[in-house]
Amino acid sequence: MARTDVQLMLDVKAGDEASFELLLHRYRTPLVNFLYRMVRNREQAEDLAQEVFLRVYRAREDYVPSAKFTTWLFRIATNLALNSVRDNRYHKLEVSIDAPVTADAEDGDERMLDVPEKTPNIEQHLVEDARKKMIRHAIEKLPEKQRAAVLLHKYQELDYAEIAKILSCSESALKSLLFRAYESLRVELAPLVAQQARNQG
Amino acid sequence: MSCERMESRILGYVDGRLKESEKQEVEKHLAACAPCRVRVEEFRAVSGLLDELPVIEPSPEFDARVRALVAAEPVKQSWWAWLHVSPRVAFAASMLLLATIWLGYYERPPQPALPWNNTQIADEQMMQDLPVLEDHDVLANFEPLKELPPPVQNDDTPDTQKEM
Numbered sequence: 100m101a102r103t104d105v106q107l108m109l110d111v112k113a114g115d116e117a118s119f120e121l122l123l124h125r126y127r128t129p130l131v132n133f134l135y136r137m138v139r140n141r142e143q144a145e146d147l148a149q150e151v152f153l154r155v156y157r158a159r160e161d162y163v164p165s166a167k168f169t170t171w172l173f174r175i176a177t178n179l180a181l182n183s184v185r186d187n188r189y190h191k192l193e194v195s196i197d198a199p200v201t202a203d204a205e206d207g208d209e210r211m212l213d214v215p216e217k218t219p220n221i222e223q224h225l226v227e228d229a230r231k232k233m234i235r236h237a238i239e240k241l242p243e244k245q246r247a248a249v250l251l252h253k254y255q256e257l258d259y260a261e262i263a264k265i266l267s268c269s270e271s272a273l274k275s276l277l278f279r280a281y282e283s284l285r286v287e288l289a290p291l292v293a294q295q296a297r298n299q300g
Numbered sequence: 301m302s303c304e305r306m307e308s309r310i311l312g313y314v315d316g317r318l319k320e321s322e323k324q325e326v327e328k329h330l331a332a333c334a335p336c337r338v339r340v341e342e343f344r345a346v347s348g349l350l351d352e353l354p355v356i357e358p359s360p361e362f363d364a365r366v367r368a369l370v371a372a373e374p375v376k377q378s379w380w381a382w383l384h385v386s387p388r389v390a391f392a393a394s395m396l397l398l399a400t401i402w403l404g405y406y407e408r409p410p411q412p413a414l415p416w417n418n419t420q421i422a423d424e425q426m427m428q429d430l431p432v433l434e435d436h437d438v439l440a441n442f443e444p445l446k447e448l449p450p451p452v453q454n455d456d457t458p459d460t461q462k463e464m
Contacts, residue, residue: 123366131358145362153369234349253350258317274308281311284346285339295345 104168112159119159123152129255130176136250137180138187139239147183151176167261174265177247184243230291237287245280252277301329306336314343 102110102118104125110118130151135144154175238246244266251262263273285292301309306329312318313326330337 119370123363127358127362127366128355131362132355135356136353141356145358145365148358149362149366149369152366153373156370156373231352231354234353238350238353249350252311252315253347259312271308274311277311278307281343281346284350285342288346288349291349292342292345295348296341299341299344299348 105164108155108159108162108168109164111156112162119156122155126172127152130172133173133176133250133255134180136235136238136254137177137243137246138183139235140187143183143187147176147179150179166264169255169257170261170264173251173255173257173261177251177265180247181243233288233291237284240287241280241283245276245283248273248276249280249284301325303329303333303336306333306339310336310340310343314340314347 102121104122107118107122111122127148130148131144134147134151135141138144138147151172155172238249241249248262248266251257251265252259257265259270259273263270266273266276268276306326309318309322309326313323318326330340
């Protein structure tokens, strides 16, 4: 039977390095994806995810299983991501005046991952690509806290109580945050939403 | 239920996270409210669109980088950690400490009776020393005293010292 996250962390605390490896293996992909969708830069997302694991390791001796492990883990990740987004915003303000207009490197990066080597229908692929880009940009346009709430709710499938703890707010405030985020996404993605609603109906 | 109250439940309804009683309450409202029905459909569509984003995999070097960061962490050793590292050394050191304390306690030489603890002995000692103290020549010609710097001269200095 697989050990729980808390049991693994307690084993790490007791000096078992192999348990840390298991936690790394279990959470590296969810963390990198969460951070990538928060900061929109793959390299930076990986750096931040590494920092999350390092902080978990550093805190092992003081670890007390008072909350779910994922709550603690994503709280560290969210705080790092929010700080990074704020730092990036100031950095972008500084460099944007003289910066030449270039293609979004991150879109290109992700496109490379999505495109199969032999695409049967290029036109169809371009349509799908534009659709994904639109969705990504709609998420990116959300205020940081709303974005974090949506990502934790939708992709990590954490419950409301956990997300509220991660974002340091009440559950009712979280529900309001999520409602406003979905409202913004609904408006931003209106053409796709109408199409999707027709398909679902 | 009002449309405003739906705001806190609509997403839970779309995701199937509501309790049965809450779900029934929402469905009752939806049956009578067309705008909320549309909103539910649109939120469901948004949720479906979010599912379309691909999952990325960490780079192949990711794990190695984390391991390197962890390996570079300084090893925290508590003051007592050496006990775990070498129990034999710790045992030997403890035995040595105990032996030192034991020897120190039992091998202590008997303390001589101090003269000032006994009035009679103290008086006798004083009477024995009295001739020496009174022997002015002994004191005046005491060799070590001659090497000392001369005392400061003042009016209260006894004549004997002035002659020296």
